[in-house]
Amino acid sequence: MIIINTGNGKGKTTASIGQIIRFLGHGFKVCLIQLFKEEYFYGEQNILIKLNNLDFFSFSMKHPYFTKNTNFTETVNGCLGAMKKLEQLSNIPKKYDLIVLEEFNIALRDRFICESKFINIVKQLSQKSNIIITGRDAPDMLIDIADLVTEMKEIKHPYKIGIKATKGIEF
Amino acid sequence: MIIINTGNGKGKTTASIGQIIRFLGHGFKVCLIQLFKEEYFYGEQNILIKLNNLDFFSFSMKHPYFTKNTNFTETVNGCLGAMKKLEQLSNIPKKYDLIVLEEFNIALRDRFICESKFINIVKQLSQKSNIIITGRDAPDMLIDIADLVTEMKEIKHPYKIGIKATKGIEF
Numbered sequence: 001m002i003i004i005n006t007g008n009g010k011g012k013t014t015a016s017i018g019q020i021i022r023f024l025g026h027g028f029k030v031c032l033i034q035l036f037k038e039e040y041f042y043g044e045q046n047i048l049i050k051l052n053n054l055d056f057f058s059f060s061m062k063h064p065y066f067t068k069n070t071n072f073t074e075t076v077n078g079c080l081g082a083m084k085k086l087e088q089l090s091n092i093p094k095k096y097d098l099i100v101l102e103e104f105n106i107a108l109r110d111r112f113i114c115e116s117k118f119i120n121i122v123k124q125l126s127q128k129s130n131i132i133i134t135g136r137d138a139p140d141m142l143i144d145i146a147d148l149v150t151e152m153k154e155i156k157h158p159y160k161i162g163i164k165a166t167k168g169i170e171f
Numbered sequence: 172m173i174i175i176n177t178g179n180g181k182g183k184t185t186a187s188i189g190q191i192i193r194f195l196g197h198g199f200k201v202c203l204i205q206l207f208k209e210e211y212f213y214g215e216q217n218i219l220i221k222l223n224n225l226d227f228f229s230f231s232m233k234h235p236y237f238t239k240n241t242n243f244t245e246t247v248n249g250c251l252g253a254m255k256k257l258e259q260l261s262n263i264p265k266k267y268d269l270i271v272l273e274e275f276n277i278a279l280r281d282r283f284i285c286e287s288k289f290i291n292i293v294k295q296l297s298q299k300s301n302i303i304i305t306g307r308d309a310p311d312m313l314i315d316i317a318d319l320v321t322e323m324k325e326i327k328h329p330y331k332i333g334i335k336a337t338k339g340i341e342f
């Protein structure tokens with residue numbers, strides 16, 4: 001099954017973490033590949049690295065639009081590394097029940113990875129594993145091949161009244 | 172901060188679980204109070220019960236609209252038990268950084284708990300703890316006092332094409 005968490009609201013990443021916990025609780029094997037998430041920053045990382053049956057990879061930890069002085073070439077190379085990892089997984093027998101691709105919608109939107117190539121790999125991988133892809137602005141071609149798509153829609157957000165990102169809530 | 176995950180889409184509960192993992196990862200203390208969730212059924216329960224700094228309570232494990240032959244009186248009594256727990260927490264000094272109230276929107280919608288009383292308790296509790304309330308059909312009065320509201324909106328769902336709830340995905 002191909003699942004997409006998209007939209008401008010909160011909950012795309014936290015829902016994918018919750019889904020990882022749900023899979024692990026059943027004894028399933030999970031692979032998490034994160035893009036654009038700095039290490040030792042997000043609280044969940046401290047718990048996830050300790051859990052059994054979860055392989056956790058991180059590429060392109062900074063995004064040039066969000067972190068000043070981030071090199072575009074390094075970002076693209078990181079994303080290509082993530083794609084290589086995915087390709088490897090698509091070429092071996094089933095290893096994971098769930099593969100979570102964090103913020104890949106952003107990498108697609110910003111053209112750091114090739115959309116048609118990504119879609120082909122996801123289609124192949126989905127024959128053996130469930131796939132979750134997160135990030136706002138999921139492209140239409142990806143939504144088209146997905147089985148379950150949720151838009152996390154912002155109804156009210158404290159950013160709007162000037163409250164900054166809070167430890168535990170946003171990271 | 173008062174946070175609400177509502178809407179007809181997937182991700183309300185999984186996002187709250189992800190948020191719990193994020194808080195715990197920072198060493199914060201968390202209380203989870205679940206309504207209408209059967210024991211030993213949801214995968215996440217097997218992981219959550221093992222984590223440090225998390226107190227986990229479950230009330231009214233069955234909902235009369237979803238599980239046949241469920242007694243209304245038992246459901247209401249369970250919900251009242253959950254309310255008593257909340258009242259106790261509101262009357263003691265800060266114990267938790269985050270309190271998650273799973274499916275309380277449903278209990279409000281179905282009038283198993285009193286809306287004005289619940290809102291008063293949540294307001295008091297939010298002076299010392301972050302609160303997440305989940306479930307579809309969040310009432311307007313609750314949205315009004317919330318700081319962060321996300322609607323999980325169904326764009327595409329495999330139920331619609333006849334695929335049944337799947338282990339790991341829905342439970």
